[in-house]
Amino acid sequence: MHAIELDHVWRVYQKYSARHRFQTFKSAIVRGDFFRSIKADELVSAVEDVSLMVEEGTTLGLIGRNGSGKSTMLKLIAGIAKPTAGTLSVRGKISALIELGAGFHPEISGRENVFINGIMLGLSKKEIASKFDEIVRFAGLEEFIDAPVKTYSSGMFMRLGFSIAINVNPDVLLVDEVLAVGDAAFIPKCLDRIDDFRRRGKTILFVSHDLTMVAKICDKVAWMKDGRLRMLGEPQRVVDAYLQDVAEKQEEDFQEKKEAAAETPASSVDGGREQRWGRREIEIRKVILRGPNGEEKHVFAPDDGMLIELDVAALEPHKDFVFGIGIFNSLGTLCYGTNTDLEELVPESIRGEGRVVCRIDKLGLINGTYYLDVAVHKRDGYPFDYHKNLYSFLVSSTKRDEGIARLPHRWEFGPNIGIKAQGK
Amino acid sequence: MSRLIGNLRELYRFRVLIQSLVGRELKARYRGTVLGFLWSFLNPLLLMIVYTAVFGLIIPPRDVAFNSKPLVYALYLFTGLLPWYWFSSSAMESSTVLMANGNLIKKILFPAEVLPIVTVTANLVNFLFGLPILFAFIGLFGGHYTAFILFLPLAILIQYIFTLGFSLLISALTIHFRDIKDILGNLLTFWFFATPVIYLLSNPTIQKSAAVRTLLNLNPMTHIIEGYHSALYFGELIHWKRMGIALAISLAFFWIGYSVFDRLRDSFPEEV
Numbered sequence: 001m002h003a004i005e006l007d008h009v010w011r012v013y014q015k016y017s018a019r020h021r022f023q024t025f026k027s028a029i030v031r032g033d034f035f036r037s038i039k040a041d042e043l044v045s046a047v048e049d050v051s052l053m054v055e056e057g058t059t060l061g062l063i064g065r066n067g068s069g070k071s072t073m074l075k076l077i078a079g080i081a082k083p084t085a086g087t088l089s090v091r092g093k094i095s096a097l098i099e100l101g102a103g104f105h106p107e108i109s110g111r112e113n114v115f116i117n118g119i120m121l122g123l124s125k126k127e128i129a130s131k132f133d134e135i136v137r138f139a140g141l142e143e144f145i146d147a148p149v150k151t152y153s154s155g156m157f158m159r160l161g162f163s164i165a166i167n168v169n170p171d172v173l174l175v176d177e178v179l180a181v182g183d184a185a186f187i188p189k190c191l192d193r194i195d196d197f198r199r200r201g202k203t204i205l206f207v208s209h210d211l212t213m214v215a216k217i218c219d220k221v222a223w224m225k226d227g228r229l230r231m232l233g234e235p236q237r238v239v240d241a242y243l244q245d246v247a248e249k250q251e252e253d254f255q256e257k258k259e260a261a262a263e264t265p266a267s268s269v270d271g272g273r274e275q276r277w278g279r280r281e282i283e284i285r286k287v288i289l290r291g292p293n294g295e296e297k298h299v300f301a302p303d304d305g306m307l308i309e310l311d312v313a314a315l316e317p318h319k320d321f322v323f324g325i326g327i328f329n330s331l332g333t334l335c336y337g338t339n340t341d342l343e344e345l346v347p348e349s350i351r352g353e354g355r356v357v358c359r360i361d362k363l364g365l366i367n368g369t370y371y372l373d374v375a376v377h378k379r380d381g382y383p384f385d386y387h388k389n390l391y392s393f394l395v396s397s398t399k400r401d402e403g404i405a406r407l408p409h410r411w412e413f414g415p416n417i418g419i420k421a422q423g424k
Numbered sequence: 425m426s427r428l429i430g431n432l433r434e435l436y437r438f439r440v441l442i443q444s445l446v447g448r449e450l451k452a453r454y455r456g457t458v459l460g461f462l463w464s465f466l467n468p469l470l471l472m473i474v475y476t477a478v479f480g481l482i483i484p485p486r487d488v489a490f491n492s493k494p495l496v497y498a499l500y501l502f503t504g505l506l507p508w509y510w511f512s513s514s515a516m517e518s519s520t521v522l523m524a525n526g527n528l529i530k531k532i533l534f535p536a537e538v539l540p541i542v543t544v545t546a547n548l549v550n551f552l553f554g555l556p557i558l559f560a561f562i563g564l565f566g567g568h569y570t571a572f573i574l575f576l577p578l579a580i581l582i583q584y585i586f587t588l589g590f591s592l593l594i595s596a597l598t599i600h601f602r603d604i605k606d607i608l609g610n611l612l613t614f615w616f617f618a619t620p621v622i623y624l625l626s627n628p629t630i631q632k633s634a635a636v637r638t639l640l641n642l643n644p645m646t647h648i649i650e651g652y653h654s655a656l657y658f659g660e661l662i663h664w665k666r667m668g669i670a671l672a673i674s675l676a677f678f679w680i681g682y683s684v685f686d687r688l689r690d691s692f693p694e695e696v
């Protein structure tokens with residue numbers, strides 16, 4: 001049995017232009033012609049030709065970038081928006097957690113709002129009365145339930161909204177990113193409730209940017225890109241594909257940023273944090289970051305390898321020279337720095353153009369932006385060419401470990417400890 | 425037509441929702457005010473005092489019917505003002521009600537027509553709260569209690585249907601033509617003076633001019649307000665023909681208002 005069926009569903013919106021929405025008052029009234037014919041370039045499709053079947057009892061995660069059509073999908077399924085083309089059917093009672101506490105009236109008490117909101121969501125007065133204590137307890141608002149809602153903090157407001165919506169006891173639950181506002185104590189409670197739903201065989205559609213959570217609680221994940229359903233399947237696989245796509249996008253952005261930065265003098269960027277000094281007797285002409293297979297790259301996974309490639313040129317032959325690198329995180333903390341001298345490599349000669357490669361087998365850094373210093377100098381520190389903060393790269397990971405480096409490690413457990421990886 | 429009936433049936437399912445929203449509206453409206461519900465009476469009362477002062481004392485009514493008796497005139501005024509106030513505040517509030525509750529329309533599955541209906545109904549309840557004062561004034565200001573008061577519910581029903589139709593139309597159109605909100609304020613002022621509230625319909629000046637007479641007769645509110653005057657002020661049988669026409673127009677208005685609303689409904693979530 002399918003709880004949700006979408007068959008070639010489109011949702012097209014008109015681009016916002018306040019003027020010329022209508023022909024005239026006259027034609028609107030006389031001909032019943034409320035909307036003038038709209039040209040194709042004035043339309044924007046939020047959902048394009050999506051076909052999707054969700055089995056009853058499935059928890060489906062919906063991921064994708066901002067503006068990819070996830071929320072529109074939820075609104076279509078909830079019935080708030082109508083599809084422009086295609087058919088859509090949902091079996092059973094729906095409860096949509098799109099905006100919590102939508103419809104609360106600020107002037108009246110929480111108690112009265114619970115009743116009215118419950119009725120709006122399709123409960124009868126009797127049902128609400130029987131669930132009332134549970135709703136209030138879950139929201140943790142026993143003390144404040146008779147105070148006007150306008151006196152609530154945004155957290156209290158949100159908790160009460162969630163508590164009512166979850167107690168509607170729907171067959172299909174739509175959750176849109178609402179958990180993001182809960183505090184550390186409330187989110188696990190919500191997840192517990194959602195888990196409870198799953199066990200009772202209800203269908204859940206879950207929109208979130210928290211990929212770890214999506215991979216954890218969903219049976220299946222759908223990835224939306226530019227209004228289209230890009231991929232549907234096993235959570236980890238889809239999340240990985242999505243991350244790959246995000247990384248590619250970040251890579252592009254990085255390139256663009258770099259090109260833009262190249263057009264402005266280096267010293268003016270970032271308030272002088274990026275600098276270059278030295279008389280360039282030995283010059284670093286070009287610095288390229290590459291992946292382990294030699295492709296140019298700026299976004300790395302923590303376990304990726306990295307090649308730092310320096311094209312250098314010496315105007316005259318030199319015998320005293322040291323190549324060095326330093327990797328700083330966004331706080332300016334040196335994560336790792338080394339040079340050929342510290343590693344007891346003895347310089348003999350350099351002449352003309354050449355290439356230096358520092359090969360890092362495993363980056364071992366955590367999520368974040370990093371800045372790279374490269375330099376060539378004499379052993380006593382006299383700089384030939386010093387590039388400070390001129391290069392940057394990104395480490396992108398779903399892992400949330402902390403610190404300044406990700407030490408290579410593994411967990412092992414004795415036979416009496418049951419523990420397993422997420423989503424398996 | 426069948427669509428309308430389907431909608432009405434749907435609406436019947438939402439009666440509990442309408443009920444509780446009306447209750448909320450009334451509670452919330454005067455929450456935090458010192459006088460609370462008294463404002464339901466005070467608003468039309470103050471309006472009556474102003475109009476009595478101006479049109480009863482400063483410019484005495486030329487109409488012989490009032491015979492320079494300001495209290496009788498005040499009673500006449502109040503009989504028309506109270507229902508007019510219901511109509512005009514419903515219309516004004518309806519023009520903003522969808523925008524004000526935009527998050528309901530955008531974020532949850534919510535039958536939008538409930539909102540103008542709640543507005544009109546909440547104002548109806550306010551109007552009903554004013555009736556005891558009106559009844560008291562009949563005794564105090566030299567009016568007569570007659571059995572024709574029994575026709576009062578009929579006038580109220582017709583006005584309810586008419587106001588609903590008008591409010592549905594206004595609320596739906598304002599979403600697309602926001603100018604209506606401003607037009608409406610002026611229209612209602614004009615409309616007020618084109619309805620026999622501060623003067624008698626039998627006023628010779630009006631009866632002499634065919635154009636003015638036609639204008640007033642084309643105004644459904646004329647007949648509705650006259651219904652109140654017949655039942656409460658004159659103590660006479662209501663004009664069946666006038667009331668029949670008013671009912672027919674009201675039903676037509678309701679049908680038009682609801683159809684337009686229904687037709688524009690899908691555009692609300694984008695436009696509010």
